Structures are given as C-alpha cells and as structure tokens.
Amino acid sequence: MFNKNIKYFTTGEFAKICKVNKQTLIYYDQIGLLSPVFKDDKGYRYYSIAQYDLFSVIELLKTLGMSLKDIQNYLAEQSPETFLALMRQQQEIVARKRKELELIESMIKVKIDSFELAANINFDKITIERYPETTFYLSSNIENATEEQFVTAVADFIDELDRSQLDTGYPIGGMTRREQVLASNYTNYSHLYMEQPSPREGHPYFKAIAGNCLVGYHIGTTETLSKTYERLFKIMEEQGYELGQYVYEEYIYDAIVKEREEEYVTKIMMEIENVSD
Template sequence: MFNKNVKYFTTGEFAKICKVNKQTLIYYDQIGLLSPSMKDDKGYRYYSIAQYDFFSVIELLKAVGMSLKDIQTYMAAKSPDNFLELMQQQKDIVSKKRRQLEMIEGIIDVKINSTKEALQLDFEQITIEYQAEEILYLSRNIENSTEEQFVKAVSDFIEELDRSQLDTGHPIGGITKREHVLAGHYDNYSYLYMEQPQPRTGQPYFKAIEGEVLVGYHVGPSSTLSDTYKRLLKVMDEKGYVLGQYIYEEYIYDAVTKNRDQEYVTKIMLEIQKS
C-alpha cells in the first residue's frame, strides 16, 4: 500500500534526481544493494526521497574506490558505530589521495616551468654561471657499470623515488667524476640524481656545492656526447679554468617532448675553478 503522506518517484524520476541511468538503479536492486521502497502489482518500482541519501552514500563510497562487494558487506551489518568507523576509514583514504594529488600537481608545475624555460634557451651558447647550492637525492654508486647494470640502476632509482615519494618532477640526472671526464669516459656516471627543492629530514641527501659552473648543451643522441664535451673543455681551458670535482648532466628535451633522439637536448654543467 502507498503511504499518501510520502512522495514516491518512478525509477526514471529517481534516476534523474540521482543523475544516473535507470539501469544503474535496476542493477542495484538486482544485487540487493538499493531496492525500491515500493513495487506495485504491475511490477513498477517506486523510490522515496529518503532513499536519496542512501544512494549518495553508495556513490560516495564508490568515488573513493570502495567496491560494490565491500559496500554490500557494510550494508549487511550497518549500524551507527559501523558507519562512523567506515567514514573515518574513507576520510583517511581521501587524505592520502589528496596528498598524492598535491604531489602530482607539484610535479606538473615543475615540468611546465622547466619546459617554458627551455624554450628560451640558445643551445649553441656556452656560459659560465653561478650555481647556488642544490640538494640532490642520489642513487647507489653506479661507477663502471655494465649496460645491463646501468639499466637496472635506473629502474631501481625510479622505484625508490616513487616508494619514498621523492619524485619532484625534476629530470633524473647523472653525476660524473672529474677523473672520468678527463680520461674521456664521459658516460661513466657515478650516481643518478634528482633535485630536491624541499628536502626532508632524515634522508641521505647530497649537496651540490655553490660556485661557478660551465654550462653547455648537447643536441643529439648520447653516442655523440664526446663532441660536446670536447668543445666545453676547450672553452673552459681558453677562459683560464680547470675542471672541478663533479660534472652534472640532465635532459632538457627527451622522449617526452621529442620523437627522435637526434633532437634530444642534454644540459651539461661542469664545476670549474680558476686555474
């Protein structure tokens, strides 16, 4: 029997209120998650406005990643205490997701800004610049690695950045020691790194010392990197400088922005000192 004091809605009307299609409500009824308040002799379904809040909670739980099966489990044993516990659990999940989204937003901002800066660069120019102290997160030592060991080191470093939430959006770079560059072993990296503008306490960071650096750009694949290094070292010598302890490399343009490795751009920064 219909209660004359309660307004009932057809499936179509209730679906419109809930902003879903009728099939969603029919499916919820079939699995026993949300059944109509009334069904008449002809099989027509009717919902009450009181069921809208019930529907909203289902959609809320779905939005935070809860499965219909888990929602059904809760609904089978619902109580005020269980509801409070469930809401607190979901609040914790949302807080974690919000932190993750804020981190992602920060990464996107870094990539936007660095790409805008790259568009203003003259890749033929070699300059001497003052380098402020930078905090870097390093990989394990990868000196004298085989190609297979290097690939694994990159994979492990990326996994470590993700696990420790240390991916700041800055490019992964490589540090080479002075002796390897002077010996012509330009790709014998000692460490991988990622800049950490907001370092956290308790992390084993490396400080790139402040001072003068010679900055140049290599356009093309890594196989031709030696040509650019020779040019940089020649300019360094002509200007009366000697090579410092570390050399830093990082991509300006890579596979994210360019289709061919001939168009990749690597920024090379050589620590230098007056001879």
C-alpha cells in the first residue's frame, strides 16, 4: 500500500539509480524477477530504495554466469539460509575464476616477455649460452611414431596441459635424442615439451639442459632445416664441442605473427660438451 512518508521511485528514476535502461526493469517485472512495490491506477510502476540491494544481487549473479531462470528459482525459495548458501557457492566460483585469470595473466606475461626478447635477437647469429636446469612437462614418447600416433600424442598432450592447468604460455617444443640428430632425423622428436617455471607436485617432469647449449635460429620450413643444422655442426666442430644428449626446438615466430610458413623462426638449442671432456 502506498505510504506517503516513504520516497518511491518511478521506473525511470529507479533505472537511473541502477544504471540500466527502463526496459530492463520492465522485463524483470514481466518475468517476476523484480517487481515494483506497487503500481498505481494508471499502471505506473514504483520502486523503493530497499529494492536496490535485490537488483544488485541479481546483477552480481548474472555477472557470475547465473541464468535469469536460476535466479528466479532462488528467489522462489529465498531465505537467510538459502542466501548464505548461495553466496558461499558463488564465492567458490569467484575464487576458481580468479585462479584461472591469474594463470591467464601469467601466460600473457610470458608471451610479452618472449616477443620483446625475440625483437632484439639477431637470427643469423649462432651463440654458445649457459642454461640452468629447466623443468619440462613432456608428452608421451613419439619417437618413430606414425602420423596417426603423432596426431594422437599431440592432442593428448594439449588436452593434459589444459586439464591439469600446465599451459604456462611458453611455446610447445620438440626434443630430439642425440642419435636421431646425428642420423639427420632432425624432426624425429622423442617428446614434445612445455617449460614449467613453477612445477606443481603430482605431475611427472623432466629436468633438462643444465649446461652449455649451442643456439641458432632457423628461418623457413622444415624442408630447409638441414642447412641450419649443418651451420650449427660446423660451429660446434670449430669450437671443439660435440653434441650432447638432446636437441630442443621451439618456434619463436609462427602463425601467430607470420602469415607464411617460410617466415617462421625456430630456435634450436643443442646440448654440447667439450671434446676433451
């Protein structure tokens, strides 16, 4: 019943307070989600300031992905107990989403750092660099895999990265055993890998490198990869090194930034040891 001592708001006024258009409030009224306190003889809707809190909760739940139908179901059985349970449930959802966003933010930072570093690299230069021990998450063994087995292994690897939240934003690389590289089977990878700067318990990891690497860059498709390896082996021999246990390849520039495969850039890291050792 109308109380002249209480300030009521028209649909337009209440919409302004809620920062929505009038049609939103009219729709909420039509579906029984948020009805005005009363309607006068002319059908004009009037709202009270007390209803703003309800509107805020509805918008909050919508933001969290709750459908209007589910919100209606809650309102049909609303009570202090059900509201508390609902808020606790939504709190868990927010915490999970926050963790997901933190992972995404970390991945974006890795991408930014990687591309900023790549912008200052001379891809024609071959260097010897000291690498610390690095943790990789590996795919299943794909050495000598058939095309079908390779496709399955890649799909399973990517699926596991996603399911276990192991996608760190670093490029997916391929590691090749010494024996295959010496036999010129440069792309007969033993495993795919992704770097894990903060490895979590409960997953099998591989500790890689921890030593000197001969680092070079291949521009182009895999068909011309042998030419880059020939250059690397020549430098290795001149510097008095021999090939170590593994070689690692990962894209620096791929389809993300280059339209043509001939422009792709692959980083090649070859574990090396002194011949005298």
